[in-house]
Amino acid sequence: MGGYRLVSREYKAEDTVIRVGDVVIGGTAKVFIAGPCAVESKEQLLATARLVRQGGAQIMRGGAFKPRTSPYDFQGLAEKGLEYMAEARALTGLKIVTEVLEPDAVPVVAQYADLLQIGARNMQNFSLLKAAGRSQKPVVLKRGLAATMDEWLQAAEYILCEGNQQVVFCERGIRTFATHSRNTLDMSVIPALKQASHLPVIVDPSHATGRRDLVAPMSLAALAAGADGIMIEMHPNPEIALCDGPQSLYPQEYFLLMQELRALSGFLGGLARQKAVGE
């Protein structure tokens, strides 16, 4: 009783590769996702999209519906935000990913977005998982703040059960006693997941650390640990960001980091080929 099946390596030995148009997640190349925490205005979003494109990421992130701890915090632009995201896509060719907060909203979000995101607070919102499972869109499933790997795998199972095989795990830090970073990025869950499941794994170092200066080293480390991609917060002007400014990269930092990540990605690819030959 209980447990998971469809997400397991026992059920499917080879890696799942997810295609979003010409973007591939879980293949030999790495995927890079960047963008602001929240869609704030059309101008902000389109300016950011151009920067995201320029840096070389393939997918833009941005929240239209924002889950906020306090009801008095900025709650997002809602459907208007989704429209801006779609405009940004039309302008730049970037794919877009955005969070969906409730089962009823899945159809409308799926109409605009290329990938649905389910946030950490909703990792065990089973109605939402099932609704996402009935959609045809790939789902980025963030880890809950206090979720074990096993619970995370079972949450993904809810989506696969409903017929949607396209789930991407996204590690975004767990809650511990540590105070030097907002959450504790659990790097070891990347290879542990890879062994337990055939689904791709990406990392969000921005939410995991909450500190801009830790984003670059954690991004590089995540690739070295075997992650299939990185999701980064970047803002044209972090000082005036409506949410999570302190963890958003400046455009120049983002450009530099993308160069390093591409170089590391190439290096790691070579290492893997060498290892394959050696075996």
Add this chain to the structure above:
Amino acid sequence: MGGYRLVSREYKAEDTVIRVGDVVIGGTAKVFIAGPCAVESKEQLLATARLVRQGGAQIMRGGAFKPRTSPYDFQGLAEKGLEYMAEARALTGLKIVTEVLEPDAVPVVAQYADLLQIGARNMQNFSLLKAAGRSQKPVVLKRGLAATMDEWLQAAEYILCEGNQQVVFCERGIRTFATHSRNTLDMSVIPALKQASHLPVIVDPSHATGRRDLVAPMSLAALAAGADGIMIEMHPNPEIALCDGPQSLYPQEYFLLMQELRALSGFLGGLARQKAVGE
């Protein structure tokens, strides 16, 4: 920006007292809630209801919609379970509390139940909080597994914001490294909440510990720490319970514990009166 207001002692100095018919939560007397983890069948539920009544609890708990970590675990009887709960109420006069899992289900659950429960996994399911806030029913809001007290207060604020002032906090253990109990019952949050907020606080020692033998000492301790009530899992036959058998009390254990809790409640009332006179 952010934070909470309506739930605070600064906003409202005197304790909030919630009335559910003749049952009072947050007053001088303590409230006791008992029942099975899940509604399993009509027979099981009605038998349990009689035992709950006999032991002296005023409210019966029981899950009709069960949030389960794995999609392959028993998911509850759904609306059929709600009907049985209503029958149990008619039979015994007990009030009933049951969990609601999604915003759309609030109206139907509110039609049957006297109190709505929002579970730990949904503590930051903001759509659900708002939907509960638009209902007229008191809401038992369980603490998330990794929620700080501050986040919990802000979650309650979402409900009060929508016009529903009747929220009961329910501590049910937090996730830590400890392994002797399933979760770690955070006893100190009871007086800390009482100081920060005017809303009542109850404790669920069954989910907090996951061990039948720890339920009685934790229930007594919770009252001594100032809790307004206790919610206990009891099952006529824990060995065959469809969920959480190992933490459910046997009827005889429940009867004995209720005697002790009533005695302790009386003793603590005397202590409080004495203290009030001394001041």
Add this chain to the structure above:
Amino acid sequence: MGGYRLVSREYKAEDTVIRVGDVVIGGTAKVFIAGPCAVESKEQLLATARLVRQGGAQIMRGGAFKPRTSPYDFQGLAEKGLEYMAEARALTGLKIVTEVLEPDAVPVVAQYADLLQIGARNMQNFSLLKAAGRSQKPVVLKRGLAATMDEWLQAAEYILCEGNQQVVFCERGIRTFATHSRNTLDMSVIPALKQASHLPVIVDPSHATGRRDLVAPMSLAALAAGADGIMIEMHPNPEIALCDGPQSLYPQEYFLLMQELRALSGFLGGLARQKAVGE
């Protein structure tokens, strides 16, 4: 391999009762320990001792050797502090307990103190545990900040192994993500320990919470949960305490709490007798 034996209920079914002169720990009556965090001066200590006595505690606590996170914090009066403790005992008849920080210091501390304390940071300082095991004095063994119950039992086993059967477990809070209290008082470990081991268990609500206003409710709760005693920080003038002022009770708060604890202790004794008769 590994594990523990001498501390277990399997090895010794009946409760261990520790006698320190006429003071009994682990019997039917509860033991109360009070005093300042640190011995600061002869005047401070003797004044505090009189207040401790007046309130009714049987043992005085006070640190002569202080383990401090920073080397720049007050480190204690060392042997001079032990002398003042002995004077306080001569003056009031209180027994004294004080922390020992290194194996070599066990003999000198044992010469002055009635009970040795091993602090949370040293719970797995195995050389110190063995040295304490070779002494004839009862040992108060505090739980490490991140110690499981099993590790704690094994730490005590090191002491018993060396021939000293007189160990008192002292729960003082574990480290979690919670921020409303300094540590999280793990109340459920009290009955869990009582079931696993024959040794007495006391609780230090002052270090566990770090907040004066939480000390009274946590003390009452600990007794209700089955603790054999309470260790409280009290200071004649917490504002000028050299350490842990914010968690130290004022004398008047201490007097009132002691009254309540004695009353609760009597009530719980009656409950236990009634239960024994009922069986």
Add this chain to the structure above:
Amino acid sequence: MGGYRLVSREYKAEDTVIRVGDVVIGGTAKVFIAGPCAVESKEQLLATARLVRQGGAQIMRGGAFKPRTSPYDFQGLAEKGLEYMAEARALTGLKIVTEVLEPDAVPVVAQYADLLQIGARNMQNFSLLKAAGRSQKPVVLKRGLAATMDEWLQAAEYILCEGNQQVVFCERGIRTFATHSRNTLDMSVIPALKQASHLPVIVDPSHATGRRDLVAPMSLAALAAGADGIMIEMHPNPEIALCDGPQSLYPQEYFLLMQELRALSGFLGGLARQKAVGE
């Protein structure tokens, strides 16, 4: 009051470089430490030393005094183990690092070892820190299981205060609720420490994860995150290791990992030079 000073970047802006003969820790090249958990016998140790050398690590680890949770577990060969370590050094030219458990043992361990290790359980054993501070040997200071970065910095300050400026921080995992790895390797503490302090930082992925299959990805990730070196457990025959077999690499795995680490180290050096030019 409190805090730390000598370990901080404010006090000393440039990186501290520690020289152990011709081995450099904290410079541009990375340092690699490998060896068994415990010194088990002369034959085991000398065989391992040859393998360590062959793989290319510069320093050998191995415990002569073992801190064990249970008194019934293998406690190490004590001084005999130190002698074998010294023989292994004579045979291979490797430097050696070994743990010291108590203040009195510092002189004898310092007589044999090139570096002293202070283990996680002793991170706040202040007497031991001071004794190590009075020695002339570099100290590898492991992070306590529940230590914040700030507490770790203050523990190092105890050593520097006594006149020994040669401290290497070693991250070895913190205790969290996660169960897929024994501890949670806190990768983000590497760049956070580098920013707060001038002292070198290495990582022990073996103790952090407790799983052989996670050691390679975590080692690569740690270098990418900016660690100055890696400390790995390797055993000629992990199945018969007296401690920590499941986390010890087989010799072939160790050889392969060392190749990858050297390659990555070269790549990262190039990246750093490029970045320096770009600025």
